[in-house]
Amino acid sequence: MSVLALDIGGTTLKAALVDAEVRSDLRSSAPTRRGDDVVADAAALLAGLRDQAPASDPPQAVGVVTAGTVDGDAGTVRHAANLGWRDLPLAALLAERLGLPVGLDHDVRVGAAAELQAGEAQGDMLFVALGTGVGAGVITGGRAQAGAAGAAGELGHMIVRPGGPLCACGQRGCLEALFSAEGLRRRLAEAGRAEVPDLAVLPHHPDPVSVAIWRDGVQALALALHNATMLLDPARIVLGGGLSGWGETLLRPLRADLAAGLAWRSPPELALAHHGPEAGLHGAALLARNQLADTPLADVAHGGTARRPAAKP
């Protein structure tokens, strides 16, 4: 049985027709516009994929993930500044246009659930999406946590350098101002590196100032992970998002910094995301399957629940 998955990113809409084994067979994408245009583009992308599905296995449900503050139970995006959305009933709008049940939730939170399902069973895990900004999916006791107002996981706005560089959010010294695609570009420009290098090659750039800015960012990330470890004691921290493409070049110094900062406990396992930058899209597929009560993945609920912890006595 197939489903449709959609990841609404800040720059790109990514959609896929996904078969029973959660492989993505058929894909489609479009640049992200703003406001109602995004809804129209999303519906068109999904309808296009639906119409290309084999007649013997038409998609039965849709899963949609997006950044912003999302109320998964209500199917509503409360607020997504960069999309120009406020209190948008996105699930209902897409369900009406496609004639299929639509599940909606937060991209990183659901990406965390997808990673939890892909890895070994880990009741306590942190999924960190490193991209234009930085967000985290917090898994405690086997559940992806949304927080009281749907705003949990804002790892990028933990303050790791009090009085440090100004963040786009208005705070000073946020992790995101020191280590994110946007933050690194801004710091490079401020250091007079008018020709900001391709971020993919930044760690190996011949200019030592540029490399030092990257290395400083890695230390800031290590401190944020230190503090998250103290509070949550995750078994595992998983890195996804575009910047996780640095792979071992990032993991090696990050592991060293994290271990060096911890005086009395061992660090959690640090690994790259199983789904790479596509954790959100895989999470959307899980959400879609959750709309179908008769599938074994129905336990993946709104809110990104992937596994219920064993009942306590």
Next chain:
Amino acid sequence: MSVLALDIGGTTLKAALVDAEVRSDLRSSAPTRRGDDVVADAAALLAGLRDQAPASDPPQAVGVVTAGTVDGDAGTVRHAANLGWRDLPLAALLAERLGLPVGLDHDVRVGAAAELQAGEAQGDMLFVALGTGVGAGVITGGRAQAGAAGAAGELGHMIVRPGGPLCACGQRGCLEALFSAEGLRRRLAEAGRAEVPDLAVLPHHPDPVSVAIWRDGVQALALALHNATMLLDPARIVLGGGLSGWGETLLRPLRADLAAGLAWRSPPELALAHHGPEAGLHGAALLARNQLADTPLADVAHGGTARRPAAKP
């Protein structure tokens, strides 16, 4: 139906005989020694209270809370440095000596469950115990979280001032080095305040250097709470432990600092613990009742679970 509750603190053992309404009628305490002596003293305190109970309502179970790394399901203290314990089967030892079922768990985690039960239902809450050190009970999705290795809630060892003062734990710039009874005393002594003032009057001390050290500590606490808010989005942060006795003198500047640091979201509610410095003892009583399957509090499991969240569809 009555139960026995015991809170094993770093300086004092506190025990109580608690009746059905979770009031503590009969109390007993002793200084905390080390190693096997603590077990002997604990058994003696509890036996003394048991023998004083009215013959019509003898205690039916025991709940014990302690600092350190605690495996509640196994009834074992894995490690408690200041008590000299490692892999101690404390629940079994006390059950044998008292002839009653014994529940064991971590003091702050269970204190958080007691606060959760005392307040309005709040699925996402942080309970912060401010005493000799600083610990937190993390409630997410209605459950007190222990983390992967039973080490969640180490708010006191989040680094809030990179390169800052040395903490007793070996790290630099921990919250606990800046704002805890031990940390404040050390900073006052280092500032040449050989006559360290009574901490109760520190905020109003005539010496401006002493007051500045206190105010600096409050800012460090606000930053730790900022970072915990970003990660967990709690509806409510509740302050307990001895230092919460400062009451509004502490809450007022702390609320102001927390609100000033948050650029784009409102702060969580900040309040004093319902049980004051006795949250741990109340949590121990809940644990004891959990040993008795036929009470309405049986849902308060090992691990400090206080309420299960509603099942998701």
